[in-house]
Amino acid sequence: MTxxxxxxxxxxxxxxxxxxxxxxxxPRGRAQVPARYRDGAVTLALAAGEALLGVLLLTTSMxxxxxxxxxxxxxxxxxxxxxxxxxxxxxxxxxxRFSAGPARRLGVVRAGVLTGAAILAAGVHETGAQxxxxxxxxxxxxxxxxxxxxxxxxxxxxxxxxxxxxxxPCELRDVPLDATYAALRPSAAWREHxxxxxxxEPTDVWRELCHRYLxxxxxxxxxxxxxxxxxxxxGGPAAVRAGVAWSSGWEHQDDDSGPxxxxxxxxxxxxxxxPAETSPPRRPRRDRSAETPHPGGATGTSRVGGLxxxx
Amino acid sequence: xxxxxDLMHRRRRLRAVVSGDPPRYPEEEDLWPRRALEGVxxxxxxxxxxxxxxxxxxxxxxxxxxxxxxxxxxAELAALRPGRHAVVRPAASGGLAAExxxxxxxxxxxxxxxxxxxxxEVDAGPHxxxxxVTVPAQAMxxxxxxxxxxxxxxxxxxxxxxxxHEILGLRPAHTSPQPAPHAIEPASRREAESxxxxxxxxTWFDHPDGVRGAAYPALDPYGDGGGCGTGPVTRLPYLxxxxxxxxxxxxxxxxxxxxxxxxxxxxxxxxxxxxRCGTSPRGRVVELSRSAFVDLGGDLDAGCFNVTVRVDRP
Numbered sequence: 001m002t003x004x005x006x007x008x009x010x011x012x013x014x015x016x017x018x019x020x021x022x023x024x025x026x027p028r029g030r031a032q033v034p035a036r037y038r039d040g041a042v043t044l045a046l047a048a049g050e051a052l053l054g055v056l057l058l059t060t061s062m063x064x065x066x067x068x069x070x071x072x073x074x075x076x077x078x079x080x081x082x083x084x085x086x087x088x089x090x091x092x093x094x095x096x097r098f099s100a101g102p103a104r105r106l107g108v109v110r111a112g113v114l115t116g117a118a119i120l121a122a123g124v125h126e127t128g129a130q131x132x133x134x135x136x137x138x139x140x141x142x143x144x145x146x147x148x149x150x151x152x153x154x155x156x157x158x159x160x161x162x163x164x165x166x167x168x169p170c171e172l173r174d175v176p177l178d179a180t181y182a183a184l185r186p187s188a189a190w191r192e193h194x195x196x197x198x199x200x201e202p203t204d205v206w207r208e209l210c211h212r213y214l215x216x217x218x219x220x221x222x223x224x225x226x227x228x229x230x231x232x233x234x235g236g237p238a239a240v241r242a243g244v245a246w247s248s249g250w251e252h253q254d255d256d257s258g259p260x261x262x263x264x265x266x267x268x269x270x271x272x273x274x275p276a277e278t279s280p281p282r283r284p285r286r287d288r289s290a291e292t293p294h295p296g297g298a299t300g301t302s303r304v305g306g307l308x309x310x311x
Numbered sequence: 312x313x314x315x316x317d318l319m320h321r322r323r324r325l326r327a328v329v330s331g332d333p334p335r336y337p338e339e340e341d342l343w344p345r346r347a348l349e350g351v352x353x354x355x356x357x358x359x360x361x362x363x364x365x366x367x368x369x370x371x372x373x374x375x376x377x378x379x380x381x382x383x384x385x386a387e388l389a390a391l392r393p394g395r396h397a398v399v400r401p402a403a404s405g406g407l408a409a410e411x412x413x414x415x416x417x418x419x420x421x422x423x424x425x426x427x428x429x430x431x432e433v434d435a436g437p438h439x440x441x442x443x444v445t446v447p448a449q450a451m452x453x454x455x456x457x458x459x460x461x462x463x464x465x466x467x468x469x470x471x472x473x474x475x476h477e478i479l480g481l482r483p484a485h486t487s488p489q490p491a492p493h494a495i496e497p498a499s500r501r502e503a504e505s506x507x508x509x510x511x512x513x514t515w516f517d518h519p520d521g522v523r524g525a526a527y528p529a530l531d532p533y534g535d536g537g538g539c540g541t542g543p544v545t546r547l548p549y550l551x552x553x554x555x556x557x558x559x560x561x562x563x564x565x566x567x568x569x570x571x572x573x574x575x576x577x578x579x580x581x582x583x584x585x586x587r588c589g590t591s592p593r594g595r596v597v598e599l600s601r602s603a604f605v606d607l608g609g610d611l612d613a614g615c616f617n618v619t620v621r622v623d624r625p
Contacts (some may be wrong), residue, residue: 023541169506171506174545176533205533205534207536208506208549209548213325213326226325228326241330242329243325245325245328257471
């Protein structure tokens with residue numbers, strides 16, 4: 001039984017190494033290694049090394065490979081312990097983007113247990129592939145027990161459960177611009193205003209709590225306008241809203257009406273119009289506040305009436 | 312980038328276009344509790360102080376009977392020499408009578424990058440650049456009480472006086488030691504209100520004369536949010552330049568809306584607590600410009616006050 005337990009450590013460690021390599025090689029995983037190693041080439045080299053070691057554990061029984069796995073896991077234990085001890089809050093990046101949280105003591109314990117498993121397996125004569133080929137029910141049960149123990153000792157799993165139970169409020173969520181564009185471009189609000197935009201690049205992008213605002217220059221009836229999109233950081237394309245204001249640089253305005261919101265999308269329980277029902281963009285009215293940005297000039301938007309989808 | 316005031320109005324207007332709510336301009340409603348004044352001393356007598364303000368105008372301030380003057384500690388009228396910079400808090404009873412005057416007060420907050428004897432070069436963040444501060448021998452022990460490791464890489468926050476182009480750091484700017492990172496308790500996720508209501512410490516920072524505003528640690532690092540990209544140590548709701556926070560001094564009860572004019576890139580790295588009136592529940596959640604800090608009842612020489620910051624109506 002003891003011999004069998006030692007044998008199953010070989011495919012188990014190989015699987016862990018291959019999973020770690022895959023996690024690091026994912027595009028978004030490359031930034032999650034500790035800051036001192038925050039170089040894409042270094043991360044990829046580390047991932048390649050892990051993958052190579054995992055494959056060698058499966059295909060050869062050379063003692064040098066087993067020794068290399070012991071050294072590798074012992075080094076990993078030292079690095080994670082160092083991160084925890086420094087209290088810097090850095091992620092260990094052991095499994096790329098899946099290890100995005102600060103290094104924890106549980107991670108040190110896991111790395112230590114893996115080091116112990118590598119030491120146990122150092123004297124096994126079969127290759128990982130041979131062990132898997134001759135595996136019976138007992139081997140499968142031991143392998144499953146190994147995996148369960150590994151998951152129980154994984155801070156990534158604990159963090160995922162925590163995220164599931166208590167999701168991070170949208171105000172605190174770090175959302176890159178790519179995610180905002182991914183929500184904006186397929187939205188009905190974008191399709192509705194895309195034809196009136198004169199540039200594909202926004203002139204202003206800022207975030208306030210749960211919304212990111214993007215301002216694009218546009219033109220309606222030959223007049224310059226600013227099209228504003230409000231993209232929720234935790235929502236999909238359906239929640240994107242848009243509005244149009246006269247460009248503040250427009251000096252030849254001949255009417256005195258206020259800014260007009262021309263897209264009032266899907267929001268809460270209010271009834272929303274589908275694309276077929278959406279009326280064509282109305283002519284934006286003049287925005288007085290664009291010229292006089294003080295309370296007296298801010299009354300334009302108060303005239304917006306009869307529009308669904310208020311925040 | 313537009314000037315911060317124009318930027319703030321522009322963003323409020325554009326945001327209102329989407330939301331349908333009329334934009335608010337609370338700073339125009341003169342809700343500030345008191346109006347601090349900053350300027351260079353032109354003349355001073357026992358009864359009147361004349362200041363040249365940043366806009367070129369001059370203002371004559373009567374001295375209240377109980378005026379208190381700070382210049383490297385409590386000072387006499389002789390400290391009000393022409394050419395020195397002064398921050399004046401008017402009396403609470405109204406009018407312009409000076410109640411408290413800080414002369415040539417300066418603050419250096421940042422990470423020590425170089426030390427040569429008692430001269431420290433400090434990286435004050437991407438917006439404020441590098442500063443040089445001299446800690447005199449007689450002040451060194453006092454500073455080391457709060458900053459025992461005065462070596463490159465360590466945080467430094469000292470209040471002192473400006474003499475010409477030199478800044479003398481005379482005392483540590485905070486009154487509780489920097490706790491270990493594991494002592495920082497993150498905000499409870501179960502409390503719905505706690506995400507947008509921040510209870511912690513407000514400090515002040517040197518900013519060109521008369522500007523009222525806040526440096527907020529968690530500005531969006533993407534787009535034109537104005538963030539430093541360094542990320543706050545403790546998690547705070549994301550805002551941008553031109554957003555507005557409502558700041559309440561828990562020690563005096565004074566409250567005012569303050570526009571965000573800068574990223575407080577280094578504020579969140581300080582985990583110290585303010586102990587002006589009880590111990591603040593968490594570290595620095597906002598830095599205020601000198602005028603905003605004084606307007607809200609803060610004493611510049613004390614360096615901090617306990618604060619509640621609401622970010623729910625940016």
